[in-house]
Amino acid sequence: DGGITQSPKYLFRKEGQNVTLSCEQNLNHDAMYWYRQDPGQGLRLIYYSQIVNDFQKGDIAEGYSVSREKKESFPLTVTSAQKNPTAFYLCASRLEPRGSMNTEAFFGQGTRLTVV
Amino acid sequence: DAKTTQPNSMESNEEEPVHLPCNHSTISGTDYIHWYRQLPSQGPEYVIHGLTSNVNNRMASLAIAEDRKSSTLILHRATLRDAAVYYCILRDEYSGYALNFGKGTSLLVTP
Numbered sequence: 502d503g504g505i506t507q508s509p510k511y512l513f514r515k516e517g518q519n520v521t522l523s524c525e526q527n528l529n530h531d532a533m534y535w536y537r538q539d540p541g542q543g544l545r546l547i548y549y550s551q552i553v554n555d556f557q558k559g560d561i562a563e564g565y566s567v568s569r570e571k572k573e574s575f576p577l578t579v580t581s582a583q584k585n586p587t588a589f590y591l592c593a594s595r596l597e598p599r600g601s602m603n604t605e606a607f608f609g610q611g612t613r614l615t616v617v
Numbered sequence: 618d619a620k621t622t623q624p625n626s627m628e629s630n631e632e633e634p635v636h637l638p639c640n641h642s643t644i645s646g647t648d649y650i651h652w653y654r655q656l657p658s659q660g661p662e663y664v665i666h667g668l669t670s671n672v673n674n675r676m677a678s679l680a681i682a683e684d685r686k687s688s689t690l691i692l693h694r695a696t697l698r699d700a701a702v703y704y705c706i707l708r709d710e711y712s713g714y715a716l717n718f719g720k721g722t723s724l725l726v727t728p
Contacts, residue, residue, distance in 0.1 A: 534715055543704070544661070544718035559715065591660050593716075606653075606716055608660030 503528050507592050507609035514586075514616050522577045522612045524592035531597055533575035534606070537561060538589040547590075550575055579614065586616045621705045626723040629695045637690040637722055639705030644685050649708050651716065652679065652690050654701040661704065661718070664690065700726045 505526040514520045524533065532551050536544040546559030550569040564583025569575055575594075579586045592609045622640040629635040641650070651666040665672055665679045667688075672679040678691040692699055704721040 536718070541720075543720045544716075546715050546717070549715050593660070605651075605663035605666070606661075608662065611658070611660050613658075 505592060505594050505607050505609040507590075507612050509612060510610065512612055512614045514614070516616055517581045519581060520579050520586075520614065522579070522590055522592075522614070524575045524577065524609060526573055526575075526594045526607070528594060528596070528607060529572070530594035530607070531572070532595040533569070534593040534595075535559075535565075535567065535575070535577045536591040536593065538591060538611075544591060547577065586614060589613050621707060621719060623703075623705050623719065623722045625720065626725065628725045628727065629692075631697060631726055631728050632694050635692040635695045635699070635724065635726075637692070637703050637705075637724065638687065639689070640687045641705070641707055642686045644707055645709065647709050650679065650681060650685075650688050651706045651708055652677070653704045653706065653716070653718075654699075655704070655721070656698075656701045664703070666708075695724075695726045697726050697728065700724055 508523045534549040535547040537547055538544050545561050547565050548556055548559055548567040550556035553569055553572050556567050556569050564580055566578045590612045593606045595604050595606045597604055649666050649668050652664040653661040654664050655661040665674055665677050667679045667681055680689045702721040702723050704718050706716050
């Protein structure tokens, strides 16, 4: 089945440790995105990538890093510089980086990160 | 990107139609209107989108005002599984690389 997979679903880390969240898609989509969601809030864009080996900062990129070495993978690292990392993290992908009507985004099921 | 305004919450009875409003008075000519919904503890899922004409699909209908400054997502018969947060988003097809989600409308469906 085609889709977008995030792992793990729940993640616990100690304060001060870096942690990497996985996002894999087999939809052959060009564009991939990372969002953060806090309780009762909407989604905020962290990073996005339109093509392999290229990515751009979103609205809240500080304390996060990404890589896009393969089309199907877009891992997110939450670094120790992120002051409040506990949140629900969502990865998404789209078929094309720009244009056309039929560019719905597909989301993964999310990773709930808790830093203690 | 132009902003959208949605009510924080709405309530509906099961099997009744639901009309979810969205105001977007600063919409530009190249902005598409997208709707997504997010069930509890899940990622958002696409519902419907349109530009000027009303649109129908298996999930819902989208009614767009003639001046495009507002739109309404219509669920024809609400079920308990439709309880979710519904997001109305404007996306410029020429420069909108990402979807910008606000807080959306939390829909409660009661039996």
